[in-house]
Amino acid sequence: MAAGKTIxxxxxxxxxPAQIVYETDRCLAFRDVNPQAPVHVLVIPKQEIASLAEAxxxxxxxxxxxxxxxxxxxxQLGLENGYRTVINCGPDGGQSVDHLHVHLLxxxxxGWPPG
Ligand code: AMP
Numbered sequence: 199m200a201a202g203k204t205i206x207x208x209x210x211x212x213x214x215p216a217q218i219v220y221e222t223d224r225c226l227a228f229r230d231v232n233p234q235a236p237v238h239v240l241v242i243p244k245q246e247i248a249s250l251a252e253a254x255x256x257x258x259x260x261x262x263x264x265x266x267x268x269x270x271x272x273x274q275l276g277l278e279n280g281y282r283t284v285i286n287c288g289p290d291g292g293q294s295v296d297h298l299h300v301h302l303l304x305x306x307x308x309g310w311p312p313g
Contacts, residue, residue, distance in 0.1 A: 206242050206297035220271045224263050227271055227302075236305025237275050241268050247298040250287045268302045277304035284312075 209216045209228065216228035219239055230238040241264050247253050253261060265283065272281045281304030286293040 204246075204295055204297040206240075206295055206299065207246060210242070210244055220267060220274070222263070222267060224260055225267050227267060230301070235303040235308065237272075237277060237281070237303065239268075239271055239275070239302040241271065241300040241302060243298055248296045249293060249298055250285050253298065264298075264300050268300050271302055272304060275304070280304065282308050 203211075205214070208214045210226055216226075218226060218228045220227035220241075224245070225241055225243055227239050227241040230240050243257075243260055243264060245257075245260065247257060247260075268283050281302060284301040284303065285291075285298070286301070
């Protein structure tokens with residue numbers, strides 16, 4: 199394994215397994231290993247971007263692709279009653295994996311505000 203490779207990059211490279219639910223040329227989506235709701239999917243870009251703070255203007259289309267992919271997955275997984283998308287960014291945002299990811303949560307009513 200290359201030094202500094204994140205767990206999500208290792209999933210993209212097929213080095214560790216994941217329960218993949220959706221894939222395009224630009225993104226991969228798989229079940230969160232520690233689900234916080236009946237449906238908890240992570241949508242990640244195949245391109246390595248450490249966090250939303252590290253995204254560039256040139257990533258505008260990719261960022262939209264991630265959100266529209268989350269919408270498609272929500273529909274495919276039957277979340278017709280609603281769902282939440284979350285991007286944690288940096289230490290205060292609670293980000294624990296340094297590869298940009300969109301959480302898709304649903305399947306139960308979700309409280310607000312988050313902790
Ligand atoms: P965050 O805290 O926003 O960085 O979210 C990282 C998420 O990745 C957490 O919800 C973890 O449960 C999840 N996670 C960590 N390792 C894996 C893995 N190997 N497969 C699936 N999800 C993972």
